[in-house]
Amino acid sequence: MDLIGPPNQEDCCNSGCNPCIFDVYEEKLRKIKLGQHNLKMLKNCISDTSYSTFRVITKLKHTENSFLIIFEYSGQSQSDDLNLYFEPGQHFLMKSSLKSTSESFTRAYTPLLSDNLGRLQFRILVKLYEGGMMSKIINKLNIGSETLWRGPYGDFKISYDFRDVLMIAQGTGIAPIYSVIIKMVNDENFEGFIKLFYCCNEIFLHDEIYELKKYWNFDYEVFLGGSKKGFCKYNEIVHENRLGETQIGEFLKNKSENVQVLICGGENFSGCIKNYLKSVQDKNIFVF
Structure with a gap:
């Protein structure tokens, strides 16, 4: 070119x-x-x-x-x-x-x-x-x-400097998050843990995300926000309620400061999540 x-x-x-x-x-x-x-x-x-x-x-x-x-x-x-x-x-x-x-x-x-x-x-x-x-x-x-x-x-660069990575996606915002997860769990240089909170009315890439459970350092939970369009696969956590500050806070409170948070969703969704995170963790936050 x-x-x-x-x-x-x-x-x-x-x-x-x-x-x-x-x-x-x-x-x-x-x-x-x-x-x-x-x-x-x-x-x-x-x-x-x-x-x-x-x-x-x-x-x-x-x-x-x-x-x-x-x-x-x-x-x-x-x-x-x-x-x-x-x-x-x-x-x-x-x-x-x-x-x-x-x-x-x-x-x-x-x-x-x-x-x-x-x-x-x-x-x-x-x-x-x-x-x-x-x-x-x-x-x-x-x-x-x-x-x-x-x-x-897009200027996001994967870093393997973090012990824990929390990824929060909404709807089709799962697309960039999914690709980042695939890259990280298949890289032997990554020795940390990934937690995904996925908020949606219907679960996109459901089979693909479930397949990632085979990796020892990846886990996820789905929040349907009251929708009935999802169903649980074996040993999968699917909530009918929305993701709230409580779940995010519970995840972060037992972690060290060496945590990265990645967010991808609608403008209002990402803004709310980022604003809350800044009250408990003011660095290592990336919004796609």
């Missing part, structure tokens, strides 16, 4: 994307001048400064209102040294149209770590919202449909 050439003017959809493709380009130029640019991105089939084409190869119904979709790079270059790079917890931006129009917009989706994908493929969890503009587009995607993506974005 060309990291030096500027984005085309039509690559900007003028919808207030965060990050804007031109802001990313300027920041990348700055890092190149400082010698901080990661050269492996030269072989990445997705770029954070231009759009790449990916076609749908699998679209599976996941829950009543969600899909698991696998995309594969279908750009002009298919060289053997081309790969798809992203760090756990990072996200891509999908553009609403293959054409350059004033009505184009983007939405962020987190690629899920998976061992059974091809080197130029990624998988995402998508929840459909009634009346959602991108939901209408996603719903119409078929096998072979072409889509435009750019990325990856």
